[in-house]
Amino acid sequence: AQTVTQSQPEMSVQEAETVTLSCTYDTSESDYYLFWYKQPPSRQMILVIRQEAYKQQNATENRFSVNFQKAAKSFSLKISDSQLGDAAMYFCAYPMEYGNKLVFGAGTILRVKS
Amino acid sequence: SAVISQKPSRDICQRGTSLTIQCQVDSQVTMMFWYRQQPGQSLTLIATANQGSEATYESGFVIDKFPISRPNLTFSTLTVSNMSPEDSSIYLCSVEDPREPQYFGPGTRLLVL
Numbered sequence: 001a002q003t004v005t006q007s008q009p010e011m012s013v014q015e016a017e018t019v020t021l022s023c024t025y026d027t028s029e030s031d032y033y034l035f036w037y038k039q040p041p042s043r044q045m046i047l048v049i050r051q052e053a054y055k056q057q058n059a060t061e062n063r064f065s066v067n068f069q070k071a072a073k074s075f076s077l078k079i080s081d082s083q084l085g086d087a088a089m090y091f092c093a094y095p096m097e098y099g100n101k102l103v104f105g106a107g108t109i110l111r112v113k114s
Numbered sequence: 115s116a117v118i119s120q121k122p123s124r125d126i127c128q129r130g131t132s133l134t135i136q137c138q139v140d141s142q143v144t145m146m147f148w149y150r151q152q153p154g155q156s157l158t159l160i161a162t163a164n165q166g167s168e169a170t171y172e173s174g175f176v177i178d179k180f181p182i183s184r185p186n187l188t189f190s191t192l193t194v195s196n197m198s199p200e201d202s203s204i205y206l207c208s209v210e211d212p213r214e215p216q217y218f219g220p221g222t223r224l225l226v227l
Binding site: 033035037042043044045046047050091100101102103104105106107 | 115145147151155156157158159162172204206208210215216217218220221223
């Protein structure tokens, strides 16, 4: 069964510093996507970044980047120059079937200190 | 990305009643999904709704409790039937087209008394 594990229930970072959120997953597929979603207090789920497994290059979106280690089945999210608006719950997600049925990790609460 | 709206945004209901949640998308999409997020928890998929066919439910969710309609490619409804306090959750719809990630609606926050 596919599973997604986020081992950090909560993380804190000082404003302008860098923080890394970890995620591991389990799959027997070779071609798939991985996603990080952000859920601020408004509860809106916002797509932060996605990674295609067949691409060796790590995805980057402005201050957000991933460290994708396919062999280790690891997919961590790095947030650089952290801002107060980055405070939220972050979920790692993997589709059970290609493009469908997202399985979410338990989430990591990120707190940003000013 | 698709723009998704949900109605109502929140509601407080009495146990034993039913609530229908609407999900509207600004473009035609192939697949729509309904998720539940219980307080302090992650998201769990309830069902997949495709236009023109019966919804496909995940383990632990049944049609009698969560009937779903998908009358066209831009709209879907989820009904939470015979509610109990355990149904208090945020209900989210999401949409997906091939080669695109899933985008989520703003959610419906339900409290059952």
